[in-house]
Amino acid sequence: MDLKKWIRDIPDFPVRGIIFRDITPLLKDPEAFREAINMMKEKVSDIKIDLLVAPEARGFIFAAALAYDMKKGFVPIRKPGKLPYKTVSIEYDLEYGKAELHMHEDAIRQGDKVLIVDDVLATGGTVSAIAKLVEEQGGVVAGILALAELSYLNPRTRIGNYRVETLIVY
Amino acid sequence: MDLKKWIRDIPDFPVRGIIFRDITPLLKDPEAFREAINMMKEKVSDIKIDLLVAPEARGFIFAAALAYDMKKGFVPIRKPGKLPYKTVSIEYDLEYGKAELHMHEDAIRQGDKVLIVDDVLATGGTVSAIAKLVEEQGGVVAGILALAELSYLNPRTRIGNYRVETLIVY
Numbered sequence: 001m002d003l004k005k006w007i008r009d010i011p012d013f014p015v016r017g018i019i020f021r022d023i024t025p026l027l028k029d030p031e032a033f034r035e036a037i038n039m040m041k042e043k044v045s046d047i048k049i050d051l052l053v054a055p056e057a058r059g060f061i062f063a064a065a066l067a068y069d070m071k072k073g074f075v076p077i078r079k080p081g082k083l084p085y086k087t088v089s090i091e092y093d094l095e096y097g098k099a100e101l102h103m104h105e106d107a108i109r110q111g112d113k114v115l116i117v118d119d120v121l122a123t124g125g126t127v128s129a130i131a132k133l134v135e136e137q138g139g140v141v142a143g144i145l146a147l148a149e150l151s152y153l154n155p156r157t158r159i160g161n162y163r164v165e166t167l168i169v170y
Numbered sequence: 171m172d173l174k175k176w177i178r179d180i181p182d183f184p185v186r187g188i189i190f191r192d193i194t195p196l197l198k199d200p201e202a203f204r205e206a207i208n209m210m211k212e213k214v215s216d217i218k219i220d221l222l223v224a225p226e227a228r229g230f231i232f233a234a235a236l237a238y239d240m241k242k243g244f245v246p247i248r249k250p251g252k253l254p255y256k257t258v259s260i261e262y263d264l265e266y267g268k269a270e271l272h273m274h275e276d277a278i279r280q281g282d283k284v285l286i287v288d289d290v291l292a293t294g295g296t297v298s299a300i301a302k303l304v305e306e307q308g309g310v311v312a313g314i315l316a317l318a319e320l321s322y323l324n325p326r327t328r329i330g331n332y333r334v335e336t337l338i339v340y
Contacts, residue, residue: 010254020254024274028221028243037238051198057227057252061234061244068207068235073198078227084180084190104194 003039004168006032007148021120021148021170027061036167037065040145043165044115047142051108053077053134054117055101055126062147063117072115075107077130088137092129099126103133110138120148121166124155131162173209174338176202177318191290191318191340197231206337207235210315213335214285217312221278223247223304224287225271225296232317233287242285245277247300258307262299269296273303280308290318291336294325301332 006026013020026032040062051073054063060076067074080089080100087102108114114134116127121144131141141162148168149155156164176196183190196202210232221243224233230246237244250259250270257272278284284304286297291314301311311332318338319325326334 008255013254014251022254024246024253024255024277027237028245028277030237030241030243033244034238034241057230057246057248060227060230061246064231064234065238067197067200068204068239071200071204073200074203074231075198076194076227076231081184082227083194084183084192085178085194107194107198 001032001035003032003036003147007168021150023058023119023147026147033065036147037062037069039167040117040147040165041066041070043167044143044145047115047163048113049115049142050112051075052115052117053103053107053130055130056082058119059117062119062145066117066145075103075114077101077103077133088133090129090133090136092125093123099129101126101129101133103137105137108134108137108139112139113142114139115142116144118144118146120150121146121155121159121164122150123153124158127155128159131159171202171205173202173206173317177338191320193228193289193317196317203235206317207232207239209337210287210317210335211236211240213337214313214315217285217333218283219285219312220282221245222285222287223273223277223300225300226252228289229287232289232315236287236315245273245284247271247273247303258303260299260303260306262295263293269299271296271299271303273307275307278304278307278309282309283312284309285312286314288314288316290320291316291325291329291334292320293323294328297325298329301329 008022178192
């Protein structure tokens with residue numbers, strides 16, 4: 001199944017000069033969405049994983065379906081002011097602007113093997129920040145898994161030595 | 171399984187006087203999360219459904235896992251400026267403040283049977299607004315499904331005649 005045909009290019013979103021890869025047609029198609037989740041799961045089937053983490057909001061979609069199917073826990077990574085309990089946080093640069101991500105301070109136990117999940121790897125800034133946050137809390141980054149990557153933005157360079165798995169390369 | 175024991179009460183969040191029901195302990199526990207999804211699915215097993223819709227961000231978690239498992243499509247409902255393609259929108263009042271929700275204009279086809287999913291029904295304002303948006307686009311609201319409801323805020327009164335299913339009542 002060529003999953004790319006369910007991804008729609010939107011020029012100049014969210015800002016001029018950016019081509020946004022719109023995954024909503026894929027989500028809406030039951031077979032394409034299911035196939036994407038199954039293929040993502042397959043990509044990390046050899047890795048020992050304790051829990052999945054993902055940034056809001058699109059990352060939640062893939063991580064929740066994967067966590068359910070893989071029988072793992074899910075930890076949401078959120079923007080400031082969204083998580084109700086005590087949090088730890090990290091600030092970082094992204095493709096357009098700056099961002100800060102929070103995680104509950106009790107979300108990860110020492111030595112937890114953590115799979116970081118997102119929809120699309122652009123510059124890799126978000127998942128790199130999450131990897132740092134996970135490690136600061138004593139977790140071990142087992143891998144980074146995304147539906148797609150924008151290779152022309154060189155996310156793997158920024159991400160560095162972590163194992164990265166994606167289904168679709170632009 | 172008593173799912174309530176995985177939900178944590180956070181007083182005065184996001185504003186003074188509100189008790190926030192924090193579902194992140196449930197999400198983090200593989201058995202509790204899986205059981206919650208399975209029980210939610212069971213609640214609507216007699217309903218004919220074409221697709222699931224959910225508001226960002228916590229609604230995505232439950233709707234994505236359910237859509238995957240039920241082999242249905244998923245449509246995200248988002249805050250202004252988040253969806254890249256042409257959208258339709260609705261404004262409404264919520265427990266604390268005002269909100270506006272958007273959906274892609276091609277997300278729903280005439281006659282689609284739509285299950286609205288969220289984590290917690292508070293006043294019912296969000297799901298009521300989504301129901302209106304779905305119907306304005308020619309969809310049929312097949313039901314409203316959530317993990318929990320805050321009965322002291324009377325969500326069912328505001329929601330009216332739609333079928334509402336939840337697992338946990340506060």
